[in-house]
Ligand SMILES: Nc1ncnc2c1ncn2[C@@H]1O[C@H](COP(=O)(O)OP(=O)(O)OP(=O)(O)O)[C@@H](O)[C@H]1O
Ligand SMILES: Nc1ncnc2c1ncn2[C@@H]1O[C@H](COP(=O)(O)OP(=O)(O)OP(=O)(O)O)[C@@H](O)[C@H]1O
């Protein structure tokens with residue numbers, strides 16, 4: 001697709017600089033440029049732009065989005081700011097912009113940003129799915145890895161995994177990766193990055209699935225301040241349709257912040273025949289403070305035997321809370337797969353494990369469709 | 377009475393791991409039982425503060441917990457008698473004491489690492505052995521515990537490769553701390569579980585042999601948890617129970633001797649709670 005750009009930038013020097021970049025970028029051409037909003041709104045249409053780059057760091061910048069949308073109903077709007085602010089970015093998307101780019105940008109960044117939002121289609125901004133577990137060894141890393149594949153396969157939309165299990169994240173081993181960049185570098189560099197450049201910190205592992213790997217050693221955890229992690233998650237939202245986040249077991253600053261900011265938090269517990277249901281109950285009580293807890297907190301049990309609707313019902317009864325999905329006991333398949341750096345559901349697409357993971361993916365996708373439909 | 381005696385600080389053994397569900401709680405409750413059975417004064421501290429299983433595995437209903445102790449310490453400082461905040465575990469004539477994890481998650485979240493360490497120091501003055509069950513992270517509390525401990529039992533299992541990676545990272549991190557070599561004891565649990573990874577390979581990777589190896593027996597382990605009776609206290613011995621007793625024998629440098637039961641002194645109980 002060719003982009004005819006209308007550039008609205010109040011700073012003279014910046015306007016020059018960005019015009020140059022736009023004209024030097026393949027498939028992009030500068031249709032018109034303005035330093036003054038009233039001119040841009042009143043005169044730009046004669047140049048028939050299909051992409052508007054709008055400086056929103058000016059008085060009532062957010063309000064401008066709506067005005068430009070009305071003046072240019074068929075053009076896509078990309079907001080520009082001097083630095084990444086999660087708040088601004090998400091507000092501008094809510095107001096109808098397709099994305100947010102940091103200026104000055106390179107031609108590559110411009111291309112990537114536009115590619116990202118065209119791939120994400122209509123409504124930008126991912127769902128963030130956080131996987132919480134009261135105690136460790138819940139089966140959640142296994143679940144996240146396989147679920148990400150299933151979501152990508154079914155939707156053909158981009159799915160990102162963030163390994164925020166800060167001391168002992170296993171995602172790199174699960175996907176057999178030796179990452180050059182991890183969450184440590186991503187957080188370190190985040191304030192210089194725009195969402196599009198953050199993408200390169202994620203390692204592609206399958207069509208439409210990429211992973212931001214965890215810290216290589218536990219002491220690195222100190223390098224990841226919670227506000228920076230939150231910022232990183234917010235930024236990742238504009239890159240993917242679904243962002244799946246692995247967090248350390250129990251209540252800690254990381255898991256709490258991630259859950260608070262999530263679209264959905266999955267509480268994952270492995271059935272072991274000991275006190276795991278009591279632990280889940282206790283953890284659940286903390287989440288009951290959420291006004292929309294039944295919507296936002298979903299319970300999953302793993303290693304359930306037999307993995308049938310009756311077990312599911314019994315678990316829900318014991319817990320006193322609905323159980324969203326159960327995952328069967330498939331120790332041999334999952335441990336074998338992890339040892340080989342492969343996905344269990346890829347090796348055995350016909351297994352009950354794959355079936356249950358797919359069902360969970362359907363639930364997640366279905367919920368989104370309902371929301372979209374309701375919003376129409 | 378009135379005779380000056382030098383204060384004695386008991387042995388602190390911390391049960392630590394860098395992966396969850398490796399048997400820290402099962403092994404620490406058994407070790408507490410076995411030491412108590414040998415007549416030692418034993419306190420088991422549950423510093424898996426949020427989701428501790430010690431009271432679960434021993435089926436205790438604690439009236440007071442580490443949180444109450446912390447509250448008391450905040451008010452009274454070192455005048456607090458930590459032993460008044462313990463819950464006894466009794467089975468036949470074996471007794472040891474538990475400092476239980478807080479009842480509420482909010483309480484657990486608000487336990488201060490320094491205060492927690494003070495608790496251990498207090499208990500050391502009263503008990504021959506203070507055993508501490510932990511969580512699987514290098515938290516501030518766990519790092520302080522590792523420092524203070526006489527012995528660290530670093531536990532691992534070999535279920536799949538990510539766990540081994542974490543065991544390796546854990547053991548390397550411990551090495552960096554420069555503890556005396558014989559302070560850290562590498563223990564492999566569930567050795568003959570279903571897995572394709574050989575023990576030798578793991579030892580090579582870790583660069584040292586396991587100090588002790590415990591067999592896999594999920595049925596025996598589960599049953600003891602259901603009954604609330606540690607394996608070493610059961611007469612109809614299981615292989616796992618035996619291996620746990622052997623482990624304690626190595627820790628106490630004594631050859632295992634089945635007659636120790638008789639020597640359980642009762643007087644120290646009276647001293648603490650009388
Ligand atoms: N559905 C399952 N059935 C049986 N075993 C499973 C299942 N899912 C995971 N496991 C096994 O349980 C163990 C833990 O799995 P996993 O690493 O996914 O859990 P986790 O909650 O991420 O653990 P950690 O606390 O170490 O991060 C592994 O040995 C894995 O092979
Ligand atoms: N030698 C063994 N053979 C078979 N099963 C075992 C063995 N040791 C422990 N288990 C089982 O493994 C599970 C985990 O044990 P335990 O709770 O003691 O681990 P933990 O390290 O304290 O876990 P967490 O980190 O979750 O507190 C329990 O279900 C227990 O029954």
Ligand SMILES: [Mg+2]
Nearest residue numbers: 140141165170
């Ligand atoms: Mg994990």
Ligand SMILES: [Mg+2]
Nearest residue numbers: 400401424429
């Ligand atoms: Mg435990």
